[in-house]
Amino acid sequence: xxxxxxxxxxxRIVDLSDPFFYIGxxxxxxxxQKLSHYGNMTNSSIRFMGVPKxxxxxxAETDHTPGYGSAAKFIATVMKEIIKDANVYDRQNMHIVEIxxxxxxxxxxxxxxxxxxxxxxxxxxxLPEKTFDIDSFxxxxxxxxxxxxxxxxxxxxxxxxxxxRYVCELISNQSQFKDSFGHAALxxxxxxxxxxxxxxxxxxxxxxxxxxxxxCSSHMVSRxxxxxxxxxxxxxxxxxxxxxxxxxxxxxxxxxxxxxxxxAPFDINKIANIEKKVPLExxxxxxxxxxxxxxxxxxxxxQAELSPIMVDGLPSHLYT
Amino acid sequence: xxxxxxxxxxxRIVDLSDPFFYIGxxxxxxxxQKLSHYGNMTNSSIRFMGVPKxxxxxxAETDHTPGYGSAAKFIATVMKEIIKDANVYDRQNMHIVEIxxxxxxxxxxxxxxxxxxxxxxxxxxxLPEKTFDIDSFxxxxxxxxxxxxxxxxxxxxxxxxxxxRYVCELISNQSQFKDSFGHAALxxxxxxxxxxxxxxxxxxxxxxxxxxxxxCSSHMVSRxxxxxxxxxxxxxxxxxxxxxxxxxxxxxxxxxxxxxxxxAPFDINKIANIEKKVPLExxxxxxxxxxxxxxxxxxxxxQAELSPIMVDGLPSHLYT
Numbered sequence: 265x266x267x268x269x270x271x272x273x274x275x276r277i278v279d280l281s282d283p284f285f286y287i288g289x290x291x292x293x294x295x296x297q298k299l300s301h302y303g304n305m306t307n308s309s310i311r312f313m314g315v316p317k318x319x320x321x322x323x324a325e326t327d328h329t330p331g332y333g334s335a336a337k338f339i340a341t342v343m344k345e346i347i348k349d350a351n352v353y354d355r356q357n358m359h360i361v362e363i364x365x366x367x368x369x370x371x372x373x374x375x376x377x378x379x380x381x382x383x384x385x386x387x388x389x390x391l392p393e394k395t396f397d398i399d400s401f402x403x404x405x406x407x408x409x410x411x412x413x414x415x416x417x418x419x420x421x422x423x424x425x426x427x428x429r430y431v432c433e434l435i436s437n438q439s440q441f442k443d444s445f446g447h448a449a450l451x452x453x454x455x456x457x458x459x460x461x462x463x464x465x466x467x468x469x470x471x472x473x474x475x476x477x478x479x480c481s482s483h484m485v486s487r488x489x490x491x492x493x494x495x496x497x498x499x500x501x502x503x504x505x506x507x508x509x510x511x512x513x514x515x516x517x518x519x520x521x522x523x524x525x526x527x528a529p530f531d532i533n534k535i536a537n538i539e540k541k542v543p544l545e546x547x548x549x550x551x552x553x554x555x556x557x558x559x560x561x562x563x564x565x566x567q568a569e570l571s572p573i574m575v576d577g578l579p580s581h582l583y584t
Numbered sequence: 585x586x587x588x589x590x591x592x593x594x595x596r597i598v599d600l601s602d603p604f605f606y607i608g609x610x611x612x613x614x615x616x617q618k619l620s621h622y623g624n625m626t627n628s629s630i631r632f633m634g635v636p637k638x639x640x641x642x643x644a645e646t647d648h649t650p651g652y653g654s655a656a657k658f659i660a661t662v663m664k665e666i667i668k669d670a671n672v673y674d675r676q677n678m679h680i681v682e683i684x685x686x687x688x689x690x691x692x693x694x695x696x697x698x699x700x701x702x703x704x705x706x707x708x709x710x711l712p713e714k715t716f717d718i719d720s721f722x723x724x725x726x727x728x729x730x731x732x733x734x735x736x737x738x739x740x741x742x743x744x745x746x747x748x749r750y751v752c753e754l755i756s757n758q759s760q761f762k763d764s765f766g767h768a769a770l771x772x773x774x775x776x777x778x779x780x781x782x783x784x785x786x787x788x789x790x791x792x793x794x795x796x797x798x799x800c801s802s803h804m805v806s807r808x809x810x811x812x813x814x815x816x817x818x819x820x821x822x823x824x825x826x827x828x829x830x831x832x833x834x835x836x837x838x839x840x841x842x843x844x845x846x847x848a849p850f851d852i853n854k855i856a857n858i859e860k861k862v863p864l865e866x867x868x869x870x871x872x873x874x875x876x877x878x879x880x881x882x883x884x885x886x887q888a889e890l891s892p893i894m895v896d897g898l899p900s901h902l903y904t
Contacts, residue, residue: 337897337898340897340898341803341898341899342797342800342801344898344899344901345797345800345801345802345803346796346797346800348800348802348901349796349799349800359796377897377898378898380895380896380898382900382901382902383901470795470796472793472795472796472797473792473793473795475790475792475793476666476669476679476790476792477662477665477666477792477797479669480662480665480666480668480669481662481665482665482668483661483665483804484803484804486897563896563897566897566898567896567897568894568897569894571891574888574889575700576700576883576887577657577660577697577806577883577886577887577888578657578660578661578664578697578698578700578886579661579664580702581664581668581702581703582702
C-alpha cells in the first residue's frame with residue numbers, strides 16, 4: 265500500500281475493532297511491527313496483519329513474495345528479446361542491462377531464466393550479494409570480447425565495491441535524492457559501467473535500465489504469482505478474523521516439481537527489518553553467474569499467464 | 585535485413601535471375617535504389633524490390649510501415665502502466681519517458697494512444713518536428729507542477745533546439761558514437777531534461793528510456809501489423825515474379841473506420857532518402873501534444889494481438 269497509512273485513513277472512519285492489513289515489502293512490515301507493538305501496549309483490539317507484496321522478494325522467512333514472480337517473468341521475457349535483438353547485428357555489440365535490487369539480487373538473478381533451448385541467456389550476471397571489482401569486471405569483459413560477437417550483461421543497480429560504496433555512487437554528477445522511506449535513489453550503474461568500458465577499450469556498450477517497467481508491466485504477469493497474491497490476502501483475512509495479530513503471511517515451499525506451496529501466518533518480529541538476500545551458494549564462486557539451484561527455485565514462480573483484457577488495442581486497466 | 589547484403593550473400597550462390605528483396609527502412613531503401621540503378625546500367629535481370637519494415641514509420645509515400653504498429657502498441661501499453669504506477673504515490677512525482685525517433689516523431693506520438701477511459705495519457709508530448717525551447721519547456725512544467733500530483737512527459741530522443749542541435753548534444757560528457765550507417769547515436773535526452781528540471785526547481789524527475797525494448801518487444805505485437813508485414817512481403821514476391829524492379833511495396837489507406845488498406849509497388853526513386861515526418865497539422869500549435877487526427881491515424885494500426893507461444897513461463901522464440 266504505497267499511499268501509506270495517512271492515505272488509507274484520510275477519508276475513512278475506522279472501527280477500532282477492525283483488522284488492519286498492510287500490503288507491501290520491508291518498509292510496510294516495519295510499520296506492521298510498530299503498529300502491533302503499539303496495539304499490544306495499548307491493549308487495542310485491532311489485529312495488525314502484514315500481507316507480503318514486493319517485486320524485490322527480500323522478505324525474511326517466506327519462500328518468496330507475491331510480485332516477484334511477475335517481475336521475474338517480465339525481466340526474463342525482455343532479456344530474451346534483448347539477446348535476440350543483439351544477435352541480429354554483424355557488428356560486435358555489448359548491452360548492459362540494469363535491473364532493480366538495492367541489496368538483494370533476486371530480480372537481477374531472474375534474468376538467467378531467459379536461458380533455454382531458444383536463448384543463450386545473459387553472459388554475465390552481477391548481484392549485490394557479492395563484492396564488485398571493476399578491474400576483474402573489465403578483465404572478464406575483455407575476454408568475452410575476444411570470443412563473442414554479441415555480449416549481454418545483467419547487473420543489479422545495487423552492486424557495491426569492496427569499500428561498501430554503490431558502484432553508481434562513482435558517477436561524478438550523481439545527485440543523491442531520497443525516496444519517501446529515506447533510501448537514496450540508485451541508478452546509472454549500467455551507464456557508469458558502459459562509460460568505464462568505453463574508457464578502457466574504446467568500445468561502446470549500450471546501457472539499458474529496465475527502470476520502473478519491471479515493477480509496473482501488468483501486461484506480462486505470472487498467473488502463479490497473481491493466484492498466490494490472492495491466497496496470501498485471503499489467509500491474512502482468515503487469520504485476522506480468527507484473532508491473530510502481529511503476523512505476516514509467509515509461503516512455505518513443499519516441492520519444486522510439482523511446485524507446491526502452503527501459506528501460514530508468521531511472527532512479524534522475525535520478519536521486519538531483515539532483508540533476505542540470494543544465498544551465496546546460489547551464486548558462482550567468481551560472482552559472475554547464478555547456479556542451477558536458483559533456476560529451480562525461480563522457474564515455478566513465473567509459470568502460466570494471465571492475459572490482459574484488451575480494449576481497442578491496449579490492456580484495459582480497471583480504474584484510473 | 586539488419587545483417588546487410590554481405591551477410592545475405594555470404595553463404596549463398598546467387599542465381600543472377602533471382603529477384604532480390606531487401607526488407608528494412610530508409611537505409612535499406614537507399615540500398616535498393618542504388619542496386620536497381622546499377623541493375624539498369626548493367627542490364628541485369630535481377631529484380632530489386634524493397635519491402636518496408638521499420639518501427640520508425642518514416643518511409644515516404646506509404647501510409648505506414650510494418651513494425652510501427654507493434655512498436656506503437658508496446659509504447660502505448662507501457663505508457664499506460666507508467667502513468668498508472670506514477671499515480672499510486674502520495675508524493676508529487678514526474679516521469680520523462682524518452683522514445684526513439686531521430687527526426688520523425690511517429691513513435692513518440694504513439695504514446696498518446698494510452699489515453700482513454702482508464703488512463704489520462706501523458707501530460708506533454710514533444711516531437712522532433714517542432715523546435716524545442718528549454719525555457720518554455722520549464723515554464724510549462726512549472727505550471728503543471730502547480731496543478732498535478734503526477735506528471736508524465738513523452739519526449740522523442742531527437743528533439744532539437746532552434747540552432748539545430750539535438751537536445752542530447754547538450755550533455756557535457758556525451759560521447760559521439762556512430763551506428764553502422766554513420767548516424768550519431770542519440771540518447772540521454774530525458775536524463776538531460778530531468779537534470780535541467782532539478783537545477784531549475786530542485787525537483788526530481790525520473791528519466792525513463794524505453795531504449796531497445798520498443799523495437800524488440802515481440803511479446804506485445806499488433807496482429808494488424810504482423811498480418812500486413814506478410815501482405816507486403818507477399819506483394820513484393822508477386823511483383824518481382826511479374827518482372828517489376830526498383831520498387832517498394834507501399835500501403836494506401838482507404839478508410840480509417842472500418843480500417844482498410846491496400847498495397848502496391850511504388851517507384852523506389854520517390855521513396856529512397858526521404859524521411860516522412862509527422863505532419864505539422866497533427867501537432868498542437870504550442871508543440872506540446874498531438875491532435876485527434878493522429879490518433880485516428882494510429883489507432884487502427886495497434887489493433888488485435890498475436891499472443892506469443894509460451895513455453896515454461898516465457899515467450900518461445902523460433903530460433904536462436
